Amino acid sequence: MSTTSGAGALNYRNGTQRSSLRTQSSTSTSSGGQKSSVKSKSVLRKSSPAALGGGGSKSGSGGDAGVPGRVRVAVRLRPRNGEELIADADFADCVELQPELKRLKLRKNNWDTDTFEFDEVLTEYASQKRVYEVVAKPVVEGVLDGYNGTIMAYGQTGTGKTYTLGQLGEEDVADRGIMVRAMEDILAEVSLETDSISVSYLQLYMETVQDLLDPSNDNIAIVEDPKNGDVSLPGATLVEIRDQQSFLELLQLGEAHRFAANTKLNTESSRSHAILMVNVRRSLKTRDGLSSESNGNSHMTKSLKPPVVRKGKLVVVDLAGSERINKSGSEGHTLEEAKSINLSLSALGKCINALAENSSHVPFRDSKLTRLLRDSFGGTARTSLVITIGPSPRHRGETTSTIMFGQRAMKVENMVKLKEEFDYKSLSRRLEVQLDNLIEENERQQKAFVDEIERITVEAHNQISEAEKRYANALEDEKQRYQNDYMESIKKLEENWSKNQKKLAAERLALGEKNGLDITSNGNRSIAPALEEVSELKKLLQKEAQSKMAAEEEVNRLKHQLTEFKKVEASGNSEIMRLHKMLENETQQKEKLEGEIATLHSQLLQLSLTADETRRNLEQHGSEKTSSARDSLMSQLRLPQIQDPGNAEKPPVARLFEQVGLQKILSLLEAEDADVRIHAVKVVANLAAEEANQQQIVEAGGLTSLLMLLKNTEDETIHRVAAGAIANLAMNETNQELIMDQGGIGLLSSTAANAEDPQTLRMVAGAIANLCGNDKLQTKLRSEGGIAALLGMVRCGHPDVLAQVARGIANFAKCESRASTQGTKRGKSLLIEDGALSWIVQNAKTETAAIRRHIELALCHLAQHEGNAKEMVKEGAIWELVRISRDCSREDIRSLAHRTLTSSPTFLTELRRLRVDIR
Ligand code: ADP
Ligand code: MG
DSSP, rough: OOOOOSSHHHTTTTTTTOSSSOSSSSOEEEEETEEEEEEEEEOOOOOSSSSSSSOOOOOSSSSOOOOOEOOOOEEOOOOOOOHHHHTTTTTTTEEEEEGGGTEEESSSSEEEEEEOSSSSSTTTOOOOOIIIIIHHHHHHHHOOOOOOEEEEEEEEEHHHHHHHOOOOOOSSSGOOOOHHHHHHHHHHHSSSTTEEEEEEEEEEEETTEETOOTTTOOOOOEEOOTTTTOOOOOTEEEEEEEEHHHHHHHHHHHHHHHHHHHHHHOOGGGGGGEEEEEEEEEEEEOOSOSSSOSSSSSHHEEEOOOOOOEEEEEEEOOOOSSOOTTTOTTTTTTTTHHHHHHHHHHHHHHHHHHTTTTTTTTGGGGHHHHTTTTSSSSSSSSSEEEEEOOGGGGGGGHHHHHHHHHHHHHOOOHHHHOOOEEEEEHHHHHHHHHHHHHHHHHHHHHHHHHHHHHHHHHHHHHHHHHHHHHHHHHHHHHHHHHHHHHHHHHHHHHHHHHHHHHHHHHHHHHHHHOOOTTTTTTTGGGGGHHHHHHHHHHHHHHHHHHHHHHHHHHHHHHHHHHHHHHHHHHHHHHHHHHHHHHHHHEEEEHHHHHHHHHHHHHHHHHHHHHHHHHHHHHHHHHHHHOGGOOHHHHHHOOTTTTTTTTTTTTTTTHHHHHHHHHHHHHHHTTOOHHHHHHHHHHHHHHHHHSSSHHHHHHHHHHHHHHHHHHHHHHOHHHHHHHHHHHHHHHHHHHHHHHHHHHTHHHHHHHHHHHHHOOHHHHHHHHHHHHTTOOGGGHHHHHHTHHHHHHHHHGGOHHHHHHHHHHHHHHHHHHHHHHHOOOOOOOOHHHHHHHHOOOOOOHHHSSSOOHHHHHHHHHHHHTTTHHHHHHHHTTTTHHHHHHHHHHHHHHHHHHHHHHHHHHHOOHHHHHHHHHTTTOO
C-alpha cells in the first residue's frame, strides 16, 4: 500500500507530464485464466512546459494563452462499512486496486476484469493527509501562485465525497478533509498585511443557488462578464478570513444552514451540490516600486511601474450523489423535479464528454453548475477531480459509471493561466501621496530659506550699526583728548609768559633803583636773561609743534580706521547680494520641481490612459467574438485605437493633449527612458485616431517622428503602436503622399519583416492597405516593395492580419481597375506580377467573412481588366468568380462578378469550352 506521500504529489502537478506510466498500448495480462485488458487509452499528451508559477511579469488579463494542463483524476475507495462487512461478507470487493501501478481492476464477473489507469489510485487505507497531498496540494499551491484551481469530488452517495472534502476533524485532527487542510496551507503562506483571503459558501439545488452563509439569500444570480466570460456571484456573501478558527466556524455555519435549507425543501444534502469559493489576492512585493522616498527629483519619474497583484480562486465542489434518481419519483419528487435535480450533473457529464472528444460545441450554458465550472473544465484553472467509489459488488453499476466519468475527465485539457494584473489604483494612490510629500517638502524648504535670509540681513545690519557707533565714539574721544591737550599747552604758555613779564618788571625795577639809569638807555645790561627767556620759549614752541604733529598722525590713523570700517560695510552688502542670488537660484529650482510635478501628473494620466486602452481592447475583443456581423468596411478601415467620435466626454488623451501640448508630447517620442517613449507613442497614437487631430500632428512633424521610431527602435510595442498611428494617419490622401515621400513603405516593410506579434503585423498591414487605395501611388508603392511586404505578412496566419492584407489587395485592385477603365493602365496587374493571385485563390473560400469579402472584391476588380483574364483562368480564379456570381451573400458583389464574367471574351470562351452555364 502506498501510504507515504511525497513523490506522488510531485508528479501530480498539473501542467507537468508524467510519462513513465502513461503508455498508449493496451497491454493484456492474463493470470490464472482470467482475462483483463487495460481500457484506458488516455492521455499521452504533447509535451508541455514543465514548470508553472514562476511566470514573472506577464500582465495576466492580456493575451497570453496559458500552459496546457490536463484535468487530474484520482480514484478513492471507501473501506467497507459495518453493514457491508456483514452483508457482503461472502463476496469479494467489486474492485481490486494496484496503487503502485496506478491501476484499478473492476470485476465484471468471476473470470473477467477491466483495468483502468488513473493519475492516482487511493486505497481504503489511504490517509486523509495523503489524499490532500496528492489531490489538492498542487492545486492549492497554484492558487497561492495566482492560478485558479478546482477540486471536485464525484461519486455515488455514501462513498466518501464529503468525508474527503468537508470533514472538519474536530475529534481527531488526522480526519481533517481537503477544505480545512487547504485553508491551513493558504493561511500559512500568505501575509495578512499585504494579502487577503475571502470565502463564499454556496449550495446549488434544482438550478437555484443558495447562500449557505446567509439563508435568506436563496436565489443568487450568476453573472457573466461580457468582456472575458468570467463568471461571478455578486450576490453571494463574502467573508474575509484571517485565521483558521473563523474558517472552521464558517464551515460549521454553512453545514447547519445546508441542513436547515434541505429540511425545508424536503430533500437530502446528497441531492445538492456544495460549492466553497476561496479568493486569494496577493500583492507582489518586489520590483522597483516607489520605495526611494522624496529625497530629490528626477530619478523617481522613472519608477512608474505599478505594483502587481495575483488573484487565485480556489473552488471546492462537493457534488450531489451521482446515482440516478428513480425516474418514477418514488423519493417524493415529481418527474419534473427529478429532471431538475439531475440537470446540473447530467449537463456536467455532457460537457466533459464534449471536451474529451474535442467537440466544437460544449454545452456549458445548459446548467448553472456547468456555467459556474466553466473555468474548471476546458478553462484556465488547474483542476483535480477525485472520484469516490464503494467496495460493494451490489453497486457495481454505479461504480462502473463513476469510473467511466473519471476516465473521460482525464482527457480534458485546460490552458492554465496566471491571474496577474497591475494594481493601477494603488500606484495612483502612492503617486498622489508622493506628490503631496514633494509639495510639502518644497514649501518647507522655501520657508526655511526665507527665514535664513531674514536672519542674515538683520545680523548684517546690527554689525554695521555697531561698527559705526564704535567709530563715532572713538573719534569723539580722540577729539576731546586733543582739545584738552591743546588747552593745557596754551594755559602753560600763558602762565610762563605772565611769569616772565613779572620777572622782567621786577628786574627792571631793581636795576633802576640801583643805577638810576633810564631803562631804555641801560637795555644792554639786561640782554643775558632775555636771551635765556627766548630760548626757553623756542623750546616750548618746538614742543608745541611736535604735539601738533602727533595730533595730525592720530587724525590720519583714525581716517584710516574709518576707511577700514567702510570696507567692512561694503563686504556686508556683497554678502546680502550673494544671498539674493541664492534666493533666485532656489526659485529656479522650485520652478523645475514644479515642472517635474507636472510631468508626473501627465504620466499619471498616461497610465490611466494605458488602462483605458487595455480595457477598450478587451472590450473590442469581446464584442468581435459576439457579433461577427459588425465588420463593416468602416470598422476595417479604422484601427483599434480609434475612439468613438460620438463620445461626449473628453477622453483622458485629449485632456492630456490640451494640458501638455502637442510639441511636448512629440518631443517625448525621443525620450531617453523607454517607458516614457512607449507612453508618448501611445498618446500620439490615440490622438492620431481622432481625425480632428491628424492635420495638427502631421504639421508638428509627428508623422516623421513616428516613421523614425520604426527605424530607430527595436521595441515591438513601440513598433505596434507607431504603426497603428501611421495607419490612422494614412487614411488621409495628403498624408499618404507624405508617408511615401518619407520612405514609409521601406520602413513599414522592414518592420513587417522583423515583427512576430500579430497585432504589430495587423497595424503595418492596415497602414499599407490604406496606401494601396491611393490611385497616384500605385507604381511607387509596388516598386518600393509594398505588395511584397503585404504578401509576406500572410505567414503569420492571424485572421486580423489576413483581413488587412486582403483589404490592401482589394484597394490596389480597385485602383488598377479604375486606371484601366480610364485607359491609363495597360498590361497585366502588378498584383498578379507580384504573385498575389495564388494567395487570393487559396483564400477565396476562407471562413472568415472579413477576409473573404475583400478577396471577392479583389477578384472582381482584377477580372474587370481583360489583360488579367488569361492569368486568372490559368490560376483557377475563374472558378472563384463563378462561385461568387452564384453564392456570394452580397447582391452587389454577386452581380459584379456575373457582369465581369459575361463581359470578358476570354472568360466566355473558357466557360463555353468547359460547358459551364453561368446564366
Ligand atoms: P458522500 O458524501 O459521498 O455521500 P460521506 O462522505 O458522507 O459520503 O461518507 C459516508 C460515510 O462513510 C460517512 O459516515 C463517512 O464517515 C464514511 N467514510 C467515507 N469515506 C471514508 C473513508 N475513506 N474512511 C472511513 N470512513 C469513510
Ligand atoms: Mg456528501
